[in-house]
Amino acid sequence: MRATLASEDEREIFSTAPAQGTTRLRRAIAHHLRGTRGMNVDPNNVVIGAGAQLLDTMLVQLLGADKVYAVEDPGYLRLTRIYQAMGCKVRHIPLDDEGVDLSALQKTGTDVLHLMPSHQYPTGLVTSIARRYALLSWAAERPGRYLIEDDFDCELRLAGKPIPALASIDAAQSVIYTNTFSKSLSSALRLAYMVLPDELMERFRCNLGFYASSVSSVDQVALARLLESGDYERHVNRVRVRAREARDGLAALVRNAFPAGEVSIEHADAGLYCTVVAERGTDGSSFAQALTRSSIPFIDISNCYWCADGASVPENSAQILVQYDDLSPEVLNTLESQLMGHSVT
Template identity: 35%
Template sequence: MGTIFKGGNMININPKSKEPLYSQIYNQIKQSIIEGRIKSGEKLKSKRNLSKELSVSVNTIDTAYGQLVSEGFIKSVPQSGFYVCDIESLDIINFDKKEIKKNITEQKENNNYIDFSLYGIDIPSFPYTSWKKLIREVISLSPEEFLKTSPSQGEFSLRCAISSHIYIRRGVITSPDNIVIGAGTDNLMEILNGILEKDCKIAMEDPVYSNSYRYFNRMGHKIISVPTDEKGVITDNIKNIDNTALYITPSHQFPLGITMPVSRRIEILKWAKKGEKRYIIEDDYDSEFRYNSKPISSLQSIDRNGNIIYLGSFSRSISPSLRISYIVLPEKLMETYKENYKDTSCPVSRLEQLVLEKFISSGQYEKHINRMRKIYSEKRDYTIKKLVYEFGEDISFYGENAGHHILFKIKNYKDEKEICKKAFLNNIKIYAVSDFYKGTVPEKFKGAVMAGYGNLSFEDIEKGIKILKKSL
């Protein structure tokens, strides 16, 4: 089955393929835009017309178009349709996939509080049975298999499993030889501190994840705050600064929830390419959790100059207490790492690494992610539903349909600190967006607050929102 776009571009779909129909349509339109066969400004066929021509449901087209909109390849114009975005200089990127190398919460002060934590997970959904079984399997091995220390980069089998997973799910192109296992994000920051030059400046998106800001600040690096707009970070104030590492969360900006479109991603890659000793630290902290489209490809997946330092963790997807994270280093930094860390051992126990490797390699991790995505999606929808029920048209929401928290504003409330204070006095914890800004808070986000839902039951979500309403 196929249909032709303007200029003779054919979309062919195969109903018998294991690849979902929406993904086939999305990938073919995306590739046509990248290769210039569908031009900037060109109007795409309506969802209804395209669904008829391809003999698929409108929902299938809606999902494909939604993914293209999220990534910035097309835009929706109200009352008009979908148009191809103006994407500059795609020729600097080779989008062909490279073959992967084969060698390859803080304790509550009062139990009566309902804490809409931004970092909480659904504890009852932890895969206890599977995890216990895997622990028994590992312990049944000879003691030397799990009691001896690991090499500095971590277990090779775990690095292979991670390499395969992030290639399939995030498009990250790397060998296990370029992956380093760490004990949480703070440990990864310490590793980075030992690799980057002492006078390397750290440019950080504003607003920013506070813990990362504190880590780099404590290590003595000069920090430059870089503003964001509706597309993500803007590099104007660092365009002429070399020996700089730019820290960003492009797939789901924390805390605003922005997904960086491909046009802005290309601008950032150009910035890194133009200067000396410029790196981009891509913190991919919760990319697994998008609820109306598949995960956005990583920035690393389109970098062909070796300027991306990619950070990942299992804190959101499995549990913060697991304390296993990883960093993917470009070749030019791997040599420095090996020289500086050749006499160290991995800070994560071999037992935990082997259990996690089996969890990933057996396919159980993928099943767990899919299950958690459904749970968090339902919690998100329920939280929004209850907020709308209590506040009606006085509430407005911001950010993508993703992650573990919701950002919102309530009409006639300009002081977000006052909202949080009133809620706290009634045993409700919500969080002010302004706490994550290092510079001036834009007018758009004055009065904005955030509520997480990952760690709460549906009953607590409803109860907490009712109390919040009464508090204001």
């Protein structure tokens, strides 16, 4: 920000940004997506917004509140609240081992499905390639159906090759791609964006183009500089290294403390969190207690089901979400002492 204010043209950084956001940032994002997500994006189809929640509400205005919206279950419960607050009918679709349960989806009359195919929250599940094509086929079956691809932490894959975005294999322009810099930089920045299909982009200009940009031009130019210089990519690489070290340290502690496998780590190759599964009726339940005593925050995934739809919470195991950015070497040492105390007793 200091470099931007000191070196950029005042006419650029203090001018009023268009409703979509500054041209410079939209071009930088399009170039970034081409290199990291395999997407051939027209900068004119990018819309910048002050956080994903604002963009979600704009999408309802764009697509219509009379549509039936569906979200994953378990999932990010705030999405349900947002869609309900906008007056939408909301359906909750269960997951299977490959992603969104397609047979359940087809029974709901859904028009718009909001999903996280690259790293589902809170389970960490990655949607299979076969299921991705099946979902694209579902969307193409009827005019007006859309998939909202929430790619919120795609840059932070920790093992293997990056998984292509759902939007990169969409030939029918039925995917609305959304992403945020909250995970890779900071949620305090309130910077997110979406990539709209051509038809929706034209509708945005006609129906929502009256909005003022919700992100300051200074912030947008500063982020554009970060992307253009390569500093953003280098920063993400450093975050990825730290997350990988935290993940490996956590995995080693779990293996040592629970050699019988009553506690295991799943879906740990992407994003900044993993799922820890502890068998019920065993000493595995003590893992959550060790986390609490070590002051490590975690989320019980059973609390992420929308019970109003009668979702079935797994009964044979407890599943919790643990974030890597809460696992410094010092915190891991504390957790190790707690777990070793458990294994001895």
